[in-house]
Amino acid sequence: MNTPLVEKRADPWVYLHTDGYYYFCGSVPGYQVIELRRAKKLTDLKNAETVNIWHAHDEGPMSKLIWAPELHYWQGKWCIYFAASDDENVRDAKHHHNIFVLEGEGDNPLTAKWTEKGQVKTHQDSFSLDATVFEHNGDLYMCWAQLEPAIHNNSNLFLAKMKNPWTIEGKELLLSIPEYPWEQVGFKVNEGPAEITHGNKVIITYSASATDENYVMGMLWADKDADLLDGYSWHKSTEPVFKxxxxxxxxxxxxxxxxxxxxxxxxxxxxxxxxxIDGDPLDNPDRHAYAKYFTWTDEGLPDFGKPGDENQIQ
Structure with missing residues (x-):
């Protein structure tokens, strides 16, 4: 039996803060709120009290399809990155979905004072979503998924440094495109990046293909001393690393x-x-959040095993 960490929460984000709490957020069915919960034990998140810290606007660019919120802490303040749209019926056009940021002040993000910092303006004015941020050598970087109009793909991964948590500064690197067959099933997609640094490597995982049973994870990695905005610094898995x-x-x-x-x-x-799945996979709420331990190879790369294997956390 595989027990979900949290039921009916796709795009799960867990952040362990210095206060000893695990904080959780994810896409809430209906896609109209950003919800946070916390627990001292990871497995207690399922039944933890939930707080809606932000609600979609009645109209405009932050009114529809509130997707994939992520909670981060940077220089004494909380930040939440999320994607939002102005039209729930258009999901693949040039515009509509974009990346937005909330900033929170307070020790506890569930009770913090939240301020809308607006849209993260990327160089391309096109469909964008799934922003994540990470610190590297004292700089804040953002990795996200975006449509590149010159490439016939649904979304690609980009990477850039940040002037502040809501402003890109300088070069944007086109980090990865869905080039392999396993990245192109149903849709040509690279999305949902997440970063982890281990040993001498900066590693970015991401998701590919349609959001049904064909959804898989790929992986990119670079030496931690390399220039992360140089495309030649990065390597890419030729096969999915989790499926x-x-x-x-x-x-x-x-x-x-x-x-x-x-x-x-x-x-x-x-x-x-x-x-x-009946109908649109994105409208189906039964993507549950799960947790599992993973190990590391002799090359310093993660070995994720399989969903539901002996390392699954129940």
Whole structure:
């Protein structure tokens, strides 16, 4: 039996703060609110009290399809990155979905004072979503998914430094495109990036293909002393690093995050316990959040195993 960490929360994000709490957010069915919860034990997140810290606007660019919020802490303030749209019926046009930021002041993000900092303006004025940020050598970087109009793909991954948590500064690197067949099933997609640094490597995982049972995870990595905005610094897995496990009844794993439990590295991901989806997979709420331990190879890269294997956290 595979027990979800949190039920019906796709795009799960878990952040372990210095206060000892695990904080959780994800896409809430209906896509109209940003919800936070916290617990001292990772497995207590399922039943933790939830607080809606922000609600979609009645109209405009932050009114529809509130997707994939991520909670971060940077220089004494909280930040939440999320995607939003002005039209719930248009999901692949040049415009509509974009990346927005909230800034929170206070020790506890569930009770913090939140301020809308607006849209993260990228160089291309096009469909964008799934922003994540990470610190490297004292700089803040953002990695996100975006449509490049000159490339016939649904979304690609970009990377840039940040002037502040809501402003890109300087060069944007086109980090990855969906070039392999396993990245192009249903849709040509690279999305949902997440970063982890281990040893001498900066590693970015991401998700690819349609959000049904074909959803898989890929991986990019660079030397931590390399110029992260130089495309030649990066390597890319030629095969998926995490994919459906029919034998464990978990399909379409992806849109992951990372945390720790008992000093061990943990992969947080969503998956479905079945494959027969009625209608649009994005409207189906049964992508649950799961957690599992993972290990490291001799080359310093993660070995995620399979969804629902013996390392699954119940």
């Amino acid at each position: 459906s496990a029919a034998e464990n009844k978990l399909w379409g794993p992806g849109h992951n995050s990372f945390t720790k439990l008992n000093g061990k590295d943990v992969l947080i991901y969503h998956a479905r316990p079945y494959t027969q």
